[in-house]
Amino acid sequence: MTTKTILVVDDEMHVSHVVSGKLRQAGLNVLCAADGEEALEIATRDGVDLVVTDFQMPVMSGLELCMRLKEYAGTAQVPVIMVSARGHLLTDEDLARTNIRAVMCKPFAPRHLVEKVQELLGAGGAASQAGARAA
Numbered sequence: 001m002t003t004k005t006i007l008v009v010d011d012e013m014h015v016s017h018v019v020s021g022k023l024r025q026a027g028l029n030v031l032c033a034a035d036g037e038e039a040l041e042i043a044t045r046d047g048v049d050l051v052v053t054d055f056q057m058p059v060m061s062g063l064e065l066c067m068r069l070k071e072y073a074g075t076a077q078v079p080v081i082m083v084s085a086r087g088h089l090l091t092d093e094d095l096a097r098t099n100i101r102a103v104m105c106k107p108f109a110p111r112h113l114v115e116k117v118q119e120l121l122g123a124g125g126a127a128s129q130a131g132a133r134a135a
Contacts, residue, residue, distance in 0.1 A: 004121050005029040005046070009039040009053035009065065010083070015106075019052060022110040023117065036060025040068050043075050050120060052113065055084035063090070066098035079120045083108065 006028050010016045013034075020030040031046065033039035037059045043051065051069065053062040060068075062082055069075040080099050082090070085106040094100070102116050 003027065003029045004049040005031060006117060007031045007033065007039055007043055007048040007051045009033045009036065009051065009057070009062065011035055011054065011057045018110055019113060022114050026114045026118065028117070036062060036065035039065055043069060043078065044072050047074060048078060050117060051078055051080045052117065053080060053082060055082055063094060063098070066100055070098055081113070081116055081120070
């Protein structure tokens with residue numbers, strides 16, 4: 001079995017550091033990006049199994065990143081966990097145009113994020129979008 005690769009996208013370096021450390025401890029390969037544009041480049045170039053992205057970032061938002069990932073054949077099926085420090089609302093249309101499978105509000109327990117990543121990877125990324133409305 002090959003090690004799964006997770007792309008962590010957040011403009012707050014301390015968040016990326018903590019999240020990537022916990023995911024590595026769980027035996028996952030982790031790539032990091034500081035904004036959506038960098039993340040899109042990494043995901044389309046290197047391929048990833050799952051993306052954990054912040055909602056609000058400079059250059060390209062997490063939501064825009066998710067919509068762009070869905071446009072590329074190589075990333076069209078990659079599940080996404082959206083994290084947000086604010087009460088952003090994701091509409092049914094937003095969810096239909098993306099592969100957002102879960103939403104977590106900051107602050108969150110890194111352990112819960114790792115559990116959600118493992119759940120989505122175990123389900124082949126086909127987890128329900130239920131409950132993924134509020135970011």
